[in-house]
Amino acid sequence: MTLAVAQILAHPGFLKLELMRRGLRVEGDSLAALPGTPRFGATGHALFGSAGDLDLELPRGTFATVPIEPRLVERSPYRLVHDGDVWAVTADAADAPRTRVKVVPPSSFFAQRTAESGVPFGQIGTVHGPYLALSPTNRCQFLATSDRCRFCGVGQKVAAHDALPVDDIVEAVRVARAEHDVNMVHLSVGWLGTDDGGVQVLEPYIAAIKRHFDILVAVDALPPKDDGWIDRTYGMGADAISYNLELWDPALFAQICPGPARVIGRERFLEALGYATTVFPSGGVNCHLIVGLEPLASTRAGMEALARMGVVPVLPVYRPFKGRDLRADGDVARFEPTLEELRDLYRDLHRAVRREKLGLGLVRDLATVTTPVEARLFSGPEGLFRRLGHRLSGTRFGRRTSARLSDLRRALRVREVGLLDP
Amino acid sequence: MTPDAPEPPEGRRVRYEIDRRPLTLVLLSRLRGQIMLAALFGVFAAVTTAVAPPEGLSAAGWKTLCIFALCAVLWATSLLPLAMTSLLAMCLVPLLGVMPAEQAYGYFGSKVVFFILGALMLAAAMARTGLSTRVATVVVRRFGKTPRRLVAAVFLLCAAGSCVMSEHAVAAMVLPIIVDLGRALRLEGRSLLGKALAFALAWGCIIGGSLTVLGGGRGPLAIAILEEATGRASSIGFLEYSLFALPMVLILLATGAVLLYRLRPEIADTSVALQALEERIRAMGKATGRERALALVMVVTVGAWALAGHELGLDTIAIIACAALFALRVVTWREIEDGLGWGIILMYGGAIALSAAMSSTGAGAWITARLVPATFDAPEVLLLSLCVVAMVLTELMSNSAVVALLLPPTLALCQTHGIDPRAATMAIVLPTNFAFMLPIATPATALAMSTGYPTSSEIARKGFILDVFGFAAVAFLVFVYWPLIGLL
């Protein structure tokens, strides 16, 4: 690492990357003083981060979900320190400064169970600051086969659950919102073996969430067979959609995600993403490309191509302790980027999305990845209006307004033209 | 869905369509109605309050004219339902101080409103008991021995039916029979026989509906406006109406028959269709007691309208007939209530109030004096030019709305031009039924198109021919027939 520790600590973008990749040590009296007891070893949805992580708000409203479990973070140079109620992150270096952070108390969400089916909330989703992700079913037909995505950790620690009662999901949203400023629910569904990409399974949940809350809903699914389902996804209430290609390089995509590559195919992913941009609002279509599992040049090419299509690229960095650890797989090459490379990548990401005028409001506050909005932290000083706009859109009022505007757009764009055949 | 996929929880499965036009365009088109309404009411408020009445017109007349213009736009654009526009007119008249509220709402008690109410109740009873369907099926079955006779039977049945009940109800009643015939004869979409049957339905209803005041609401409405405008000095009786319209109806029936004859049926044998009708009749079983009782009441009622309409009043006869239906337990109130178009009744009440205000404030006379060119001094030219306006408007808006729109100012002209107001009324009301060209113009044409046989361009082409002959027929009435019987 050639970047100085002081530079990293002073920069919320670098700090988030570092803390998420390397973790944060919480020791001695800091551990004792933490609000709530950390739930080390707690299970959670492996794709989203776990209940054992610590939620921090770094400077400039940057949320980060940071691993603190001693076993995972013993080699991290970063430490959490405190002075009374004032928390800071510092490093082991002699003259390391302290960066003030806010510690978000651990959510009681993980301690509760759904009223109707008694499933622990932690098993159906996760909440980290304003980020709430739920999975009404974590059954995926690739999981028990060789088609399973190689990095996927679903079902490793959590029992499979099928379509939960709608009330359970509504209750999970209500509990999460009672504690956090959640403005978007991410609903995810794996491969169910159907042509609709899981849309029909998600529909009643989305309808119920929209009926009860002023909240945005994002769907994380595999592309459906035909585009009519994409219309339906938007029509039924989803404000954003993710079809995650995960790897841009076709050969590596086929190697790391054999199921999606075989059953759906890269072409269909791109086609569905392109079509979705004609249905969803600007910035409402996104695609994850995992950084670190393919050459950086390939990720960058994918990022540029997606942005040109009108798709917001989301670039999570591969973290071995999230999901399944690929380090033991001899056939899987790793392309771990340096911090400088990541800086340049996120700077270019921010430029690309700005150049293509993509809305970024729908992919903000993903505490578990560096979002394209946060990529602005790497691209130099911002103008006053942009800063103000970002602040305003992050307020409770701004979040509510964006949910209402998104519903208004749907009300204008979507017409119900009858009922589907039973 | 494979067996492994989780069953989605129960929910409504809706089909969606995405409007991909630019959002501002979508917004404008979605809110177009509201924006137009807001603009319209804004202009209305500004003009009624800030603009002084023109010379020769009282303040009350000016306000009435403004209400009339507002309603004309609302009727023409259907920005509000027709009935709502009429009710609005009725409440704006007292609100702007044109006349006291009791008087304005009092017009709702017009005889015509109750005549329409009675006629609609009788029609609802015919539909509810199945009498109308039975009669239609039996007639077509009996006379439709060849394809041409089948078409003629539908044409004449619709025409005759529309003489005693609303043409819309007749069209709705005969449509299932045509669909059955088409299915039994395996008529394809481009079948000439299919087209002929569909046209026979639409034209029969429209033409027959012109012969009596029972063919639709426009006749009674026109008579009510005439009575209000002339202080009840002038009116048109049941038989008189038919007498004034008869030659035109005959000319149009002949034209329709020729046009239908030119559609040469592609099949020669209708036995399969007759068999289908036979089955329909068999499925209906024998005529029930209440159908027989209703048939009797209908015969007596039509006879009374014809013979004693002047003395007893069409409205009184209609209401007594309805009472007889209930007394004979032919229908229940619930059955009648469900089948009644209350909107039509509300529309007439408001339209009559507005036309009375137009005439009592002098607004009608004032506007027509300015709109009708001096060259139209000759009564015949004037009536024919109004006929053209009515024909054009009726293709675009409801025929009753055209009557409510055109008749009050026209009646105001009668005195200055020496025209019998009854002639002016007939010259407006008859062409308002010439909705031959566009499916939006009248439900009968729309239902004919819904059979899938005639295309909209065929409807327009043939409708145009009927419109031309219709105009010629009105010209015949104006220049030859009405002077002959002393109406003009």
Ligand code: SF4
């Ligand atoms: S699609 Fe892949 S990543 Fe998603 S649940 Fe299935 S195996 Fe895991």
